[in-house]
Amino acid sequence: MLFGVASAPAIWQRTIDQILQGLTGVQCILDDMVITGKNDREHLVNLEKVMKRLEMYNLSVNKEKCKFFKDEIEFCGHKIDKHGLHKTEDKIKAILDTPEPQNVTQVRSILGLMNYYHKFLPNISSVVRPLHRLLEKDAKWDWNEECKVSFKRAKDLVTSEQVLCHYDPELPIRLACDASPFGLGVVLSHKMQDGTERPIAFASRSLNKAERNYSQIDKEALGIIFGVKKFHTYLVWS
Structure with a gap:
């Protein structure tokens, strides 16, 4: 593929997604790939599977650009570590x-x-x-x-030091919804074992002209609908 072709990134992303299909613990965005594991053993197993799959398709990686066994990484504009995002x-x-x-x-x-x-x-x-x-x-x-x-x-x-925790299907999940005269806000959070709550993600949107005329109770209901639709993937499996 010629360098600089406008459609190249989309074609490559589709290709690498197909190549890595079925493998767990791996995420690739263009030429940035992350391979994870809950512990060293699982990480090595996932790493070996990815390397074998790439070899199967005659693809290689630049060893000088690889980083192994990192406790924290930067990926897609986020720092990721054991505490969260x-x-x-x-x-x-x-x-x-x-x-x-x-x-x-x-x-x-x-x-x-x-x-x-x-x-x-x-x-x-x-x-x-x-x-x-x-x-x-x-x-x-x-x-x-x-x-x-x-x-x-x-x-x-x-600039706040807000950290988003990793989603854990084993932990209780909570969706809190709110509505103001001009917008909707929701937060998806985990209830931790010590009783505290940690956010997984926030979401919000403005109300349109028609929605701003809703009664407050209808706005609150709209906030619930917005939150369920936004985070339904998490809620279904919780």
């Missing part, structure tokens, strides 16, 4: 260093950066609602105090 310092710095936007294009860019870590940010849709209003059709540019507060609150959420 963390934001990475470079992504946080990129958001912190972003100045206040001067136009709609810059607002879209900022919201895109925030959205990358949306699962870490409780009720982020409601927090950045003033920014989203700037993107509405025929909206006049007005970077007012409300927008400045929203921008700062969003940055504060991004």
